[in-house]
Amino acid sequence: MDIGGINPAILIASLMVASVPIMLAAIGELVVEKAGVLNLGVEGMMIIGAICGFVVAVHSGSAVLGFVGGAVGGAVLSLVFGFLTQFMLTNQVATGLALTLFGQGLSSMIGQGYNGIKPPATEPLNFGPLADLPVIGTILFRHDWMVYGSILIIAAVWAVLKYTRTGLILRAVGESHDAAHALGYKVVRIRIMAILFGGAMAGLGGAYVSLVRVPQWTDGITAGAGWIALAIVVFASWKPWRVLIGAYLFGGITVLQLNLQAAGAAIPVEYLSMSPYLITILVLVIMSSGRGKAALNAPAALGQNFHASR
Template identity: 70%
Template sequence: MDLSQINPILLVASLMVAATPILLAAIGELVVERAGVLNLGVEGMMITGAICGFAVAVETGSPWLGFLAAAIGGAALSFLFVILTQFALANQVASGLALTLFGLGLSSLLGQSYVGIKPPPTPDLHIPLLSDIPILGPVVFSHDLILYLGIAIVAGVWALLKFTRAGLIMRAVGENHDAAHALGYKVVRIRVMAILFGGACAGLGGAYISLVRVPQWTEGMTAGVGWIALALVVFASWKPWRVLLGAYLFGGITVLQLNLQAAGVAIPVEYLAMSPYVITIVVLVILSADKSRAPGSLGRIFHATS
Protein backbone atom coordinates (compact mmCIF):
# COMPACT_ATOMS: atom_id res chain seq x y z
CA MET A 1 0.00 0.00 0.00
CA ASP A 2 1.43 3.38 -1.03
CA LEU A 3 -0.85 6.33 -0.28
CA SER A 4 1.79 8.74 -1.55
CA GLN A 5 0.66 7.81 -5.07
CA ILE A 6 -2.58 9.74 -4.48
CA ASN A 7 -2.21 13.32 -5.72
CA PRO A 8 -4.66 15.50 -3.73
CA ILE A 9 -4.88 18.14 -6.49
CA LEU A 10 -5.76 15.57 -9.14
CA LEU A 11 -8.11 13.89 -6.65
CA VAL A 12 -10.20 17.04 -6.14
CA ALA A 13 -10.15 17.90 -9.85
CA SER A 14 -11.32 14.37 -10.68
CA LEU A 15 -14.01 14.70 -8.01
CA MET A 16 -15.58 17.61 -9.90
CA VAL A 17 -15.58 15.63 -13.15
CA ALA A 18 -17.10 12.54 -11.51
CA ALA A 19 -19.84 14.63 -9.88
CA THR A 20 -20.98 16.44 -13.02
CA PRO A 21 -23.15 13.70 -14.63
CA ILE A 22 -25.12 13.06 -11.45
CA LEU A 23 -25.38 16.80 -10.79
CA LEU A 24 -26.88 17.49 -14.20
CA ALA A 25 -29.35 14.61 -13.94
CA ALA A 26 -30.35 15.44 -10.36
CA ILE A 27 -30.93 19.16 -10.91
CA GLY A 28 -33.13 18.38 -13.91
CA GLU A 29 -35.16 15.87 -11.88
CA LEU A 30 -35.45 18.40 -9.05
CA VAL A 31 -37.21 20.83 -11.41
CA VAL A 32 -39.52 18.04 -12.60
CA GLU A 33 -40.45 17.06 -9.06
CA ARG A 34 -40.92 20.64 -7.88
CA ALA A 35 -43.54 20.87 -10.64
CA GLY A 36 -45.31 17.86 -9.09
CA VAL A 37 -44.19 15.11 -11.47
CA LEU A 38 -42.25 11.97 -10.52
CA ASN A 39 -40.17 10.74 -13.45
CA LEU A 40 -38.32 7.51 -12.70
CA GLY A 41 -36.96 7.40 -16.24
CA VAL A 42 -33.78 9.37 -15.47
CA GLU A 43 -31.51 6.39 -16.11
CA GLY A 44 -33.11 5.77 -19.49
CA MET A 45 -32.80 9.43 -20.51
CA MET A 46 -29.17 9.52 -19.40
CA ILE A 47 -28.15 6.43 -21.38
CA THR A 48 -30.04 7.74 -24.42
CA GLY A 49 -28.21 11.06 -24.11
CA ALA A 50 -24.93 9.16 -23.76
CA ILE A 51 -25.31 7.33 -27.08
CA CYS A 52 -26.86 10.28 -28.95
CA GLY A 53 -24.05 12.57 -27.86
CA PHE A 54 -21.38 9.99 -28.55
CA ALA A 55 -22.68 9.11 -32.02
CA VAL A 56 -23.09 12.72 -33.14
CA ALA A 57 -19.70 13.72 -31.73
CA VAL A 58 -17.99 10.85 -33.57
CA GLU A 59 -19.79 11.48 -36.86
CA THR A 60 -19.31 15.28 -36.86
CA GLY A 61 -16.01 15.54 -34.99
CA SER A 62 -17.56 18.15 -32.67
CA PRO A 63 -18.15 17.34 -28.98
CA TRP A 64 -20.33 20.44 -28.69
CA LEU A 65 -22.72 19.14 -31.33
CA GLY A 66 -22.63 15.88 -29.42
CA PHE A 67 -23.76 17.58 -26.21
CA LEU A 68 -26.49 19.41 -28.12
CA ALA A 69 -27.69 16.11 -29.60
CA ALA A 70 -27.61 14.53 -26.15
CA ALA A 71 -29.84 17.25 -24.71
CA ILE A 72 -32.25 16.85 -27.63
CA GLY A 73 -32.20 13.06 -27.27
CA GLY A 74 -32.93 13.20 -23.55
CA ALA A 75 -35.71 15.73 -24.09
CA ALA A 76 -37.18 13.61 -26.91
CA LEU A 77 -37.35 10.56 -24.66
CA SER A 78 -38.90 12.64 -21.90
CA PHE A 79 -41.57 13.73 -24.40
CA LEU A 80 -42.75 10.13 -24.48
CA PHE A 81 -43.21 10.45 -20.73
CA VAL A 82 -45.15 13.67 -21.33
CA ILE A 83 -47.53 11.94 -23.73
CA LEU A 84 -48.08 9.04 -21.33
CA THR A 85 -48.52 10.97 -18.10
CA GLN A 86 -49.82 14.42 -19.05
CA PHE A 87 -52.13 13.54 -21.92
CA ALA A 88 -52.92 9.83 -21.59
CA LEU A 89 -52.89 10.23 -17.76
CA ALA A 90 -50.95 7.01 -17.24
CA ASN A 91 -49.39 6.12 -13.89
CA GLN A 92 -46.17 8.12 -13.45
CA VAL A 93 -44.21 5.39 -11.66
CA ALA A 94 -44.98 2.73 -14.27
CA SER A 95 -44.34 5.16 -17.13
CA GLY A 96 -40.97 6.18 -15.69
CA LEU A 97 -39.84 2.59 -15.24
CA ALA A 98 -40.93 1.82 -18.80
CA LEU A 99 -38.95 4.84 -20.01
CA THR A 100 -35.80 3.52 -18.34
CA LEU A 101 -36.18 0.07 -19.87
CA PHE A 102 -36.89 1.58 -23.27
CA GLY A 103 -33.87 3.88 -23.06
CA LEU A 104 -31.54 1.04 -22.07
CA GLY A 105 -32.74 -1.09 -24.98
CA LEU A 106 -32.66 1.74 -27.51
CA SER A 107 -29.14 2.79 -26.51
CA SER A 108 -27.92 -0.80 -26.81
CA LEU A 109 -29.32 -1.00 -30.33
CA LEU A 110 -27.95 2.37 -31.47
CA GLY A 111 -24.53 1.84 -29.90
CA GLN A 112 -23.61 -1.49 -31.49
CA SER A 113 -21.44 0.09 -34.19
CA TYR A 114 -19.67 2.52 -31.82
CA VAL A 115 -18.01 0.06 -29.45
CA GLY A 116 -14.25 0.58 -29.34
CA ILE A 117 -14.32 4.02 -31.04
CA LYS A 118 -12.79 7.06 -29.37
CA PRO A 119 -14.80 10.32 -29.51
CA PRO A 120 -13.22 13.70 -30.29
CA PRO A 121 -11.73 15.24 -27.12
CA THR A 122 -13.68 17.87 -25.22
CA PRO A 123 -11.30 20.81 -24.67
CA ASP A 124 -10.71 22.23 -21.21
CA LEU A 125 -11.16 25.91 -20.51
CA HIS A 126 -7.98 27.49 -19.27
CA ILE A 127 -9.25 30.74 -17.79
CA PRO A 128 -6.53 33.43 -18.07
CA LEU A 129 -4.82 34.30 -14.79
CA LEU A 130 -7.21 32.15 -12.73
CA SER A 131 -5.89 28.91 -14.25
CA ASP A 132 -2.37 29.92 -13.22
CA ILE A 133 -3.16 30.24 -9.51
CA PRO A 134 -1.16 27.57 -7.64
CA ILE A 135 -3.26 24.60 -6.47
CA LEU A 136 -6.59 26.42 -6.90
CA GLY A 137 -6.08 26.97 -10.64
CA PRO A 138 -5.71 23.32 -11.72
CA VAL A 139 -8.44 22.21 -9.30
CA VAL A 140 -11.18 24.77 -10.06
CA PHE A 141 -10.38 26.76 -13.19
CA SER A 142 -9.10 24.21 -15.71
CA HIS A 143 -12.13 22.13 -16.56
CA ASP A 144 -14.42 21.82 -19.56
CA LEU A 145 -17.38 24.10 -20.29
CA ILE A 146 -20.07 21.52 -19.42
CA LEU A 147 -18.78 21.17 -15.85
CA TYR A 148 -19.22 24.91 -15.30
CA LEU A 149 -22.56 24.78 -17.08
CA GLY A 150 -23.78 22.24 -14.52
CA ILE A 151 -22.88 24.57 -11.63
CA ALA A 152 -24.51 27.49 -13.47
CA ILE A 153 -27.71 25.48 -13.93
CA VAL A 154 -27.84 24.77 -10.19
CA ALA A 155 -27.46 28.50 -9.46
CA GLY A 156 -30.07 29.35 -12.08
CA VAL A 157 -32.60 26.83 -10.73
CA TRP A 158 -32.06 28.13 -7.19
CA ALA A 159 -32.62 31.72 -8.31
CA LEU A 160 -35.66 30.71 -10.40
CA LEU A 161 -37.35 28.92 -7.51
CA LYS A 162 -36.50 31.52 -4.88
CA PHE A 163 -36.81 34.89 -6.58
CA THR A 164 -38.96 34.71 -9.71
CA ARG A 165 -42.70 34.65 -10.38
CA ALA A 166 -42.21 31.71 -12.75
CA GLY A 167 -40.57 29.75 -9.95
CA LEU A 168 -43.40 30.62 -7.57
CA ILE A 169 -45.97 29.41 -10.11
CA MET A 170 -44.08 26.17 -10.65
CA ARG A 171 -43.88 25.55 -6.91
CA ALA A 172 -47.59 26.29 -6.61
CA VAL A 173 -48.35 23.74 -9.32
CA GLY A 174 -46.20 21.18 -7.52
CA GLU A 175 -47.83 21.82 -4.14
CA ASN A 176 -51.49 21.88 -5.22
CA HIS A 177 -52.24 21.53 -8.91
CA ASP A 178 -56.00 21.91 -8.40
CA ALA A 179 -55.60 25.26 -6.65
CA ALA A 180 -53.11 26.43 -9.30
CA HIS A 181 -55.54 25.43 -12.04
CA ALA A 182 -58.35 27.30 -10.28
CA LEU A 183 -56.18 30.43 -10.31
CA GLY A 184 -55.84 30.11 -14.09
CA TYR A 185 -52.35 28.65 -14.37
CA LYS A 186 -51.69 26.16 -17.17
CA VAL A 187 -50.72 23.14 -15.09
CA VAL A 188 -50.06 20.76 -17.97
CA ARG A 189 -48.05 23.31 -19.94
CA ILE A 190 -45.87 24.09 -16.92
CA ARG A 191 -45.27 20.42 -16.24
CA VAL A 192 -44.45 19.68 -19.88
CA MET A 193 -41.76 22.37 -19.86
CA ALA A 194 -40.34 21.05 -16.58
CA ILE A 195 -40.25 17.46 -17.88
CA LEU A 196 -38.51 18.47 -21.11
CA PHE A 197 -35.95 20.49 -19.13
CA GLY A 198 -35.31 17.50 -16.88
CA GLY A 199 -34.87 15.24 -19.92
CA ALA A 200 -32.39 17.64 -21.53
CA CYS A 201 -30.34 17.83 -18.32
CA ALA A 202 -30.32 14.04 -17.98
CA GLY A 203 -29.21 13.72 -21.61
CA LEU A 204 -26.34 16.14 -20.97
CA GLY A 205 -25.32 14.13 -17.92
CA GLY A 206 -25.25 10.94 -19.94
CA ALA A 207 -23.19 12.53 -22.70
CA TYR A 208 -20.73 13.82 -20.11
CA ILE A 209 -20.05 10.23 -19.12
CA SER A 210 -19.50 8.99 -22.68
CA LEU A 211 -17.59 12.04 -23.97
CA VAL A 212 -15.59 13.27 -20.96
CA ARG A 213 -15.51 11.04 -17.92
CA VAL A 214 -15.19 7.73 -19.77
CA PRO A 215 -14.56 8.78 -23.39
CA GLN A 216 -15.90 5.66 -25.06
CA TRP A 217 -19.19 3.84 -25.56
CA THR A 218 -20.08 0.71 -23.64
CA GLU A 219 -23.54 -0.71 -23.12
CA GLY A 220 -25.13 0.32 -19.82
CA MET A 221 -22.29 2.71 -19.01
CA THR A 222 -24.44 4.98 -16.82
CA ALA A 223 -24.35 2.12 -14.29
CA GLY A 224 -27.13 3.33 -12.00
CA VAL A 225 -26.17 7.02 -11.91
CA GLY A 226 -29.76 7.94 -12.83
CA TRP A 227 -31.09 6.11 -9.78
CA ILE A 228 -28.57 7.86 -7.54
CA ALA A 229 -29.74 11.19 -9.04
CA LEU A 230 -33.32 10.31 -8.07
CA ALA A 231 -32.23 9.50 -4.53
CA LEU A 232 -30.23 12.73 -4.29
CA VAL A 233 -33.29 14.84 -5.03
CA VAL A 234 -35.22 13.22 -2.18
CA PHE A 235 -32.42 13.21 0.35
CA ALA A 236 -31.52 16.82 -0.55
CA SER A 237 -35.07 17.85 0.41
CA TRP A 238 -35.71 19.26 -3.07
CA LYS A 239 -33.14 22.05 -2.54
CA PRO A 240 -30.69 22.85 -5.38
CA TRP A 241 -27.60 23.57 -3.28
CA ARG A 242 -28.02 20.34 -1.34
CA VAL A 243 -28.17 18.51 -4.66
CA LEU A 244 -24.82 20.12 -5.52
CA LEU A 245 -23.36 19.05 -2.19
CA GLY A 246 -24.67 15.51 -2.57
CA ALA A 247 -23.36 15.17 -6.12
CA TYR A 248 -19.89 16.30 -5.08
CA LEU A 249 -19.97 13.97 -2.11
CA PHE A 250 -20.81 11.03 -4.36
CA GLY A 251 -18.15 12.08 -6.89
CA GLY A 252 -15.56 12.44 -4.14
CA ILE A 253 -16.19 9.00 -2.66
CA THR A 254 -16.20 7.42 -6.13
CA VAL A 255 -12.84 8.95 -7.06
CA LEU A 256 -11.34 8.20 -3.65
CA GLN A 257 -12.22 4.49 -3.81
CA LEU A 258 -10.62 4.25 -7.27
CA ASN A 259 -7.46 5.89 -5.95
CA LEU A 260 -7.40 3.59 -2.93
CA GLN A 261 -7.65 0.58 -5.23
CA ALA A 262 -4.74 1.92 -7.30
CA ALA A 263 -2.70 2.49 -4.12
CA GLY A 264 -3.19 -1.14 -3.12
CA VAL A 265 -5.22 -0.62 0.06
CA ALA A 266 -5.89 -4.00 1.68
CA ILE A 267 -9.69 -3.78 1.46
CA PRO A 268 -11.69 -6.08 -0.83
CA VAL A 269 -12.46 -4.36 -4.12
CA GLU A 270 -16.17 -5.12 -3.72
CA TYR A 271 -16.36 -3.10 -0.50
CA LEU A 272 -14.56 -0.17 -2.08
CA ALA A 273 -16.85 -0.29 -5.12
CA MET A 274 -20.01 -0.17 -3.00
CA SER A 275 -18.71 2.49 -0.62
CA PRO A 276 -19.76 5.55 -2.70
CA TYR A 277 -23.39 4.43 -2.68
CA VAL A 278 -23.48 3.49 1.01
CA ILE A 279 -21.68 6.58 2.32
CA THR A 280 -23.61 8.97 0.08
CA ILE A 281 -26.97 7.59 1.18
CA VAL A 282 -26.02 7.68 4.88
CA VAL A 283 -24.75 11.26 4.76
CA LEU A 284 -27.65 12.53 2.68
CA VAL A 285 -30.13 10.93 5.08
CA ILE A 286 -28.44 12.88 7.86
CA LEU A 287 -28.62 16.08 5.79
CA SER A 288 -32.34 15.58 5.24
CA ALA A 289 -33.09 15.32 8.96
CA ASP A 290 -35.11 18.56 8.83
CA LYS A 291 -38.02 16.47 7.47
CA SER A 292 -38.82 18.85 4.63
CA ARG A 293 -41.99 17.80 2.87
CA ALA A 294 -42.14 16.62 -0.69
CA PRO A 295 -44.21 18.73 -3.10
CA GLY A 296 -47.85 18.09 -2.23
CA SER A 297 -48.93 17.00 -5.71
CA LEU A 298 -45.85 14.89 -6.44
CA GLY A 299 -46.79 11.84 -8.49
CA ARG A 300 -50.52 12.65 -8.58
CA ILE A 301 -52.41 12.66 -11.87
CA PHE A 302 -53.95 16.01 -12.78
CA HIS A 303 -57.52 15.98 -14.09
CA ALA A 304 -58.61 19.39 -15.43
CA THR A 305 -62.12 20.12 -14.22
CA SER A 306 -62.83 22.76 -16.86
Protein backbone atom coordinates in the same frame (compact mmCIF):
# COMPACT_ATOMS: atom_id res chain seq x y z
CA MET B 1 1.13 18.18 0.09
CA ASP B 2 -0.07 14.61 -0.05
CA ILE B 3 -2.41 13.01 2.44
CA GLY B 4 -2.00 9.24 2.62
CA GLY B 5 -0.30 9.26 -0.76
CA ILE B 6 -3.14 11.19 -2.40
CA ASN B 7 -2.83 14.74 -3.64
CA PRO B 8 -6.06 16.41 -2.45
CA ALA B 9 -6.02 18.99 -5.24
CA ILE B 10 -5.95 16.29 -7.92
CA LEU B 11 -8.60 14.35 -6.03
CA ILE B 12 -10.95 17.33 -5.88
CA ALA B 13 -10.34 18.04 -9.55
CA SER B 14 -11.27 14.47 -10.51
CA LEU B 15 -14.33 14.35 -8.30
CA MET B 16 -15.62 17.53 -9.95
CA VAL B 17 -15.39 15.77 -13.30
CA ALA B 18 -16.86 12.52 -12.02
CA SER B 19 -19.86 14.35 -10.53
CA VAL B 20 -20.98 16.24 -13.63
CA PRO B 21 -23.34 13.57 -15.08
CA ILE B 22 -25.20 12.83 -11.86
CA MET B 23 -25.35 16.52 -11.00
CA LEU B 24 -26.95 17.47 -14.31
CA ALA B 25 -29.42 14.59 -14.21
CA ALA B 26 -30.31 15.37 -10.60
CA ILE B 27 -30.91 19.09 -11.14
CA GLY B 28 -33.19 18.23 -14.07
CA GLU B 29 -35.13 15.74 -11.99
CA LEU B 30 -35.36 18.30 -9.19
CA VAL B 31 -37.21 20.70 -11.47
CA VAL B 32 -39.49 17.88 -12.67
CA GLU B 33 -40.32 16.88 -9.11
CA LYS B 34 -40.80 20.51 -8.06
CA ALA B 35 -43.54 20.60 -10.69
CA GLY B 36 -45.13 17.59 -9.01
CA VAL B 37 -44.06 14.93 -11.48
CA LEU B 38 -42.05 11.86 -10.49
CA ASN B 39 -40.07 10.68 -13.51
CA LEU B 40 -38.16 7.51 -12.66
CA GLY B 41 -36.91 7.28 -16.23
CA VAL B 42 -33.76 9.33 -15.59
CA GLU B 43 -31.48 6.40 -16.36
CA GLY B 44 -33.24 5.83 -19.69
CA MET B 45 -33.04 9.50 -20.66
CA MET B 46 -29.39 9.64 -19.67
CA ILE B 47 -28.41 6.72 -21.83
CA ILE B 48 -30.39 8.07 -24.78
CA GLY B 49 -28.56 11.36 -24.26
CA ALA B 50 -25.28 9.45 -24.18
CA ILE B 51 -25.85 7.76 -27.52
CA CYS B 52 -27.55 10.72 -29.26
CA GLY B 53 -24.77 13.02 -28.13
CA PHE B 54 -22.19 10.52 -29.29
CA VAL B 55 -23.76 10.05 -32.71
CA VAL B 56 -24.18 13.78 -33.31
CA ALA B 57 -20.62 14.51 -32.13
CA VAL B 58 -19.12 11.81 -34.34
CA HIS B 59 -21.01 12.91 -37.47
CA SER B 60 -20.67 16.65 -36.96
CA GLY B 61 -17.12 16.46 -35.62
CA SER B 62 -18.11 18.88 -32.89
CA ALA B 63 -18.37 17.95 -29.23
CA VAL B 64 -20.47 21.04 -28.55
CA LEU B 65 -23.09 19.96 -31.09
CA GLY B 66 -22.86 16.53 -29.46
CA PHE B 67 -23.95 17.96 -26.14
CA VAL B 68 -26.84 19.74 -27.87
CA GLY B 69 -27.77 16.43 -29.52
CA GLY B 70 -27.66 14.65 -26.17
CA ALA B 71 -29.95 17.23 -24.58
CA VAL B 72 -32.39 17.04 -27.51
CA GLY B 73 -32.36 13.23 -27.40
CA GLY B 74 -33.12 13.17 -23.68
CA ALA B 75 -35.85 15.77 -24.11
CA VAL B 76 -37.51 13.88 -26.95
CA LEU B 77 -37.59 10.70 -24.89
CA SER B 78 -38.99 12.58 -21.91
CA LEU B 79 -41.77 13.81 -24.19
CA VAL B 80 -42.96 10.19 -24.44
CA PHE B 81 -43.20 10.16 -20.66
CA GLY B 82 -44.88 13.56 -20.66
CA PHE B 83 -47.49 12.51 -23.21
CA LEU B 84 -48.32 9.28 -21.39
CA THR B 85 -48.53 10.71 -17.88
CA GLN B 86 -49.99 14.16 -18.63
CA PHE B 87 -52.45 13.33 -21.39
CA MET B 88 -53.09 9.61 -20.99
CA LEU B 89 -52.87 9.92 -17.19
CA THR B 90 -50.83 6.76 -16.80
CA ASN B 91 -49.20 5.84 -13.52
CA GLN B 92 -46.02 7.88 -13.21
CA VAL B 93 -43.95 5.26 -11.40
CA ALA B 94 -44.73 2.50 -13.89
CA THR B 95 -44.28 4.81 -16.88
CA GLY B 96 -40.94 6.05 -15.56
CA LEU B 97 -39.61 2.54 -15.04
CA ALA B 98 -40.79 1.56 -18.50
CA LEU B 99 -39.05 4.63 -19.91
CA THR B 100 -35.74 3.43 -18.47
CA LEU B 101 -36.12 -0.01 -20.01
CA PHE B 102 -37.18 1.53 -23.31
CA GLY B 103 -34.25 3.96 -23.26
CA GLN B 104 -31.73 1.22 -22.61
CA GLY B 105 -33.03 -0.91 -25.45
CA LEU B 106 -33.34 1.98 -27.88
CA SER B 107 -29.84 3.28 -27.08
CA SER B 108 -28.42 -0.16 -27.73
CA MET B 109 -30.19 -0.22 -31.09
CA ILE B 110 -29.07 3.27 -32.13
CA GLY B 111 -25.57 2.44 -30.92
CA GLN B 112 -25.12 -0.49 -33.31
CA GLY B 113 -21.99 0.22 -35.31
CA TYR B 114 -20.72 2.96 -33.01
CA ASN B 115 -18.54 0.70 -30.88
CA GLY B 116 -14.87 1.50 -31.10
CA ILE B 117 -15.32 4.96 -32.61
CA LYS B 118 -13.67 7.89 -30.89
CA PRO B 119 -15.66 11.10 -30.42
CA PRO B 120 -14.11 14.55 -31.00
CA ALA B 121 -12.18 15.61 -27.92
CA THR B 122 -13.46 18.14 -25.41
CA GLU B 123 -10.40 20.09 -24.35
CA PRO B 124 -10.03 21.85 -20.99
CA LEU B 125 -10.67 25.58 -21.17
CA ASN B 126 -7.51 27.66 -21.38
CA PHE B 127 -7.21 29.98 -18.41
CA GLY B 128 -3.60 30.81 -19.23
CA PRO B 129 -1.45 31.47 -16.16
CA LEU B 130 -4.37 30.80 -13.77
CA ALA B 131 -4.09 27.07 -14.52
CA ASP B 132 -0.53 27.08 -13.19
CA LEU B 133 -1.49 28.41 -9.75
CA PRO B 134 -0.61 25.85 -7.10
CA VAL B 135 -3.58 23.84 -5.77
CA ILE B 136 -6.23 26.39 -6.87
CA GLY B 137 -5.15 26.08 -10.50
CA THR B 138 -5.42 22.32 -10.39
CA ILE B 139 -8.80 22.38 -8.72
CA LEU B 140 -10.50 25.24 -10.51
CA PHE B 141 -8.85 26.15 -13.79
CA ARG B 142 -8.12 22.99 -15.71
CA HIS B 143 -11.60 21.70 -16.53
CA ASP B 144 -13.65 21.51 -19.67
CA TRP B 145 -16.53 23.94 -20.10
CA MET B 146 -19.21 21.42 -19.07
CA VAL B 147 -17.84 21.31 -15.51
CA TYR B 148 -18.39 25.04 -15.16
CA GLY B 149 -21.61 24.84 -17.15
CA SER B 150 -23.12 22.32 -14.76
CA ILE B 151 -22.43 24.60 -11.79
CA LEU B 152 -23.94 27.55 -13.64
CA ILE B 153 -27.04 25.48 -14.35
CA ILE B 154 -27.41 24.73 -10.64
CA ALA B 155 -27.11 28.44 -9.89
CA ALA B 156 -29.64 29.30 -12.57
CA VAL B 157 -32.18 26.74 -11.34
CA TRP B 158 -31.75 27.99 -7.81
CA ALA B 159 -32.25 31.61 -8.85
CA VAL B 160 -35.26 30.85 -11.03
CA LEU B 161 -37.00 28.74 -8.39
CA LYS B 162 -36.31 31.21 -5.62
CA TYR B 163 -36.63 34.63 -7.16
CA THR B 164 -38.77 34.53 -10.28
CA ARG B 165 -42.43 34.35 -11.04
CA THR B 166 -41.77 31.33 -13.24
CA GLY B 167 -40.27 29.53 -10.26
CA LEU B 168 -43.23 30.44 -8.10
CA ILE B 169 -45.70 29.13 -10.66
CA LEU B 170 -43.70 25.93 -11.07
CA ARG B 171 -43.66 25.34 -7.33
CA ALA B 172 -47.38 26.15 -7.06
CA VAL B 173 -48.14 23.49 -9.67
CA GLY B 174 -46.07 21.01 -7.71
CA GLU B 175 -47.62 21.83 -4.34
CA SER B 176 -51.27 21.94 -5.37
CA HIS B 177 -52.19 21.51 -8.97
CA ASP B 178 -55.88 22.14 -8.26
CA ALA B 179 -55.15 25.54 -6.71
CA ALA B 180 -52.79 26.42 -9.55
CA HIS B 181 -55.43 25.39 -12.04
CA ALA B 182 -58.07 27.46 -10.25
CA LEU B 183 -55.77 30.45 -10.57
CA GLY B 184 -55.71 29.91 -14.32
CA TYR B 185 -52.30 28.30 -14.75
CA LYS B 186 -51.96 25.64 -17.42
CA VAL B 187 -50.90 22.79 -15.16
CA VAL B 188 -50.31 20.24 -17.90
CA ARG B 189 -48.38 22.63 -20.11
CA ILE B 190 -46.14 23.73 -17.24
CA ARG B 191 -45.49 20.14 -16.26
CA ILE B 192 -44.62 19.17 -19.82
CA MET B 193 -42.10 22.03 -19.91
CA ALA B 194 -40.57 20.81 -16.65
CA ILE B 195 -40.41 17.25 -17.96
CA LEU B 196 -38.69 18.48 -21.12
CA PHE B 197 -36.13 20.36 -19.04
CA GLY B 198 -35.53 17.27 -16.92
CA GLY B 199 -35.06 15.18 -20.05
CA ALA B 200 -32.65 17.67 -21.57
CA MET B 201 -30.53 17.80 -18.40
CA ALA B 202 -30.45 14.01 -18.09
CA GLY B 203 -29.48 13.82 -21.77
CA LEU B 204 -26.74 16.37 -21.23
CA GLY B 205 -25.42 14.33 -18.28
CA GLY B 206 -25.48 11.20 -20.39
CA ALA B 207 -23.64 12.93 -23.21
CA TYR B 208 -20.95 13.97 -20.74
CA VAL B 209 -20.36 10.31 -19.91
CA SER B 210 -19.97 9.21 -23.53
CA LEU B 211 -18.10 12.30 -24.75
CA VAL B 212 -15.80 13.22 -21.88
CA ARG B 213 -15.70 10.87 -18.93
CA VAL B 214 -15.36 7.67 -20.97
CA PRO B 215 -14.92 9.04 -24.48
CA GLN B 216 -16.55 6.11 -26.30
CA TRP B 217 -19.84 4.29 -26.74
CA THR B 218 -20.60 0.95 -25.10
CA ASP B 219 -24.02 -0.44 -24.32
CA GLY B 220 -25.16 0.38 -20.82
CA ILE B 221 -22.49 3.06 -20.46
CA THR B 222 -24.34 5.07 -17.79
CA ALA B 223 -24.42 1.97 -15.54
CA GLY B 224 -27.01 3.15 -13.03
CA ALA B 225 -25.98 6.81 -12.75
CA GLY B 226 -29.63 7.79 -13.28
CA TRP B 227 -30.71 5.98 -10.16
CA ILE B 228 -28.07 7.77 -8.14
CA ALA B 229 -29.33 11.06 -9.54
CA LEU B 230 -32.81 10.19 -8.26
CA ALA B 231 -31.41 9.45 -4.82
CA ILE B 232 -29.52 12.75 -4.83
CA VAL B 233 -32.76 14.69 -5.37
CA VAL B 234 -34.22 13.20 -2.18
CA PHE B 235 -30.87 13.57 -0.44
CA ALA B 236 -30.89 17.25 -1.40
CA SER B 237 -34.43 17.56 -0.07
CA TRP B 238 -35.35 19.33 -3.31
CA LYS B 239 -32.87 22.19 -2.83
CA PRO B 240 -30.60 23.03 -5.82
CA TRP B 241 -27.35 23.75 -3.98
CA ARG B 242 -27.69 20.59 -1.98
CA VAL B 243 -27.84 18.74 -5.31
CA LEU B 244 -24.36 20.09 -5.94
CA ILE B 245 -23.19 18.92 -2.52
CA GLY B 246 -24.83 15.53 -2.95
CA ALA B 247 -23.31 15.01 -6.38
CA TYR B 248 -19.84 16.01 -5.17
CA LEU B 249 -20.18 13.81 -2.13
CA PHE B 250 -21.22 10.78 -4.12
CA GLY B 251 -18.86 11.42 -7.00
CA GLY B 252 -16.14 12.24 -4.49
CA ILE B 253 -16.42 9.04 -2.53
CA THR B 254 -16.46 6.96 -5.70
CA VAL B 255 -13.26 8.63 -6.88
CA LEU B 256 -11.75 8.62 -3.40
CA GLN B 257 -12.16 4.89 -2.90
CA LEU B 258 -10.39 4.17 -6.19
CA ASN B 259 -7.64 6.66 -5.35
CA LEU B 260 -7.19 5.18 -1.88
CA GLN B 261 -6.73 1.79 -3.47
CA ALA B 262 -4.31 3.15 -6.03
CA ALA B 263 -2.38 4.89 -3.25
CA GLY B 264 -2.18 1.59 -1.39
CA ALA B 265 -4.19 2.64 1.67
CA ALA B 266 -4.40 -0.12 4.25
CA ILE B 267 -8.19 -0.13 4.36
CA PRO B 268 -9.95 -3.31 3.21
CA VAL B 269 -11.23 -2.83 -0.33
CA GLU B 270 -14.70 -4.13 0.53
CA TYR B 271 -15.34 -1.19 2.84
CA LEU B 272 -14.04 1.26 0.28
CA SER B 273 -16.27 -0.18 -2.44
CA MET B 274 -19.41 -0.03 -0.40
CA SER B 275 -18.64 3.37 1.13
CA PRO B 276 -20.50 5.50 -1.48
CA TYR B 277 -23.69 3.56 -0.92
CA LEU B 278 -23.27 3.41 2.86
CA ILE B 279 -22.77 7.16 3.05
CA THR B 280 -25.78 7.79 0.82
CA ILE B 281 -27.97 5.69 3.08
CA LEU B 282 -26.48 7.23 6.18
CA VAL B 283 -27.06 10.78 5.00
CA LEU B 284 -30.59 9.95 3.85
CA VAL B 285 -31.35 8.60 7.32
CA ILE B 286 -29.84 11.61 9.07
CA MET B 287 -31.60 14.08 6.79
CA SER B 288 -35.01 12.54 7.18
CA SER B 289 -34.78 12.02 10.94
CA GLY B 290 -35.25 14.80 13.46
CA ARG B 291 -37.72 17.39 12.39
CA GLY B 292 -38.79 15.33 9.42
CA LYS B 293 -37.81 18.23 7.25
CA ALA B 294 -36.89 16.21 4.21
CA ALA B 295 -40.32 14.64 4.09
CA LEU B 296 -42.01 17.99 4.63
CA ASN B 297 -40.03 19.55 1.84
CA ALA B 298 -41.28 17.13 -0.79
CA PRO B 299 -43.68 18.79 -3.25
CA ALA B 300 -47.18 17.99 -1.98
CA ALA B 301 -48.56 16.92 -5.36
CA LEU B 302 -45.54 14.76 -6.22
CA GLY B 303 -46.52 11.78 -8.34
CA GLN B 304 -50.21 12.73 -8.59
CA ASN B 305 -51.81 13.03 -11.97
CA PHE B 306 -53.91 16.04 -12.84
CA HIS B 307 -57.00 16.36 -14.95
CA ALA B 308 -58.96 19.59 -15.26
CA SER B 309 -62.34 17.84 -14.89
CA ARG B 310 -61.86 17.16 -11.20
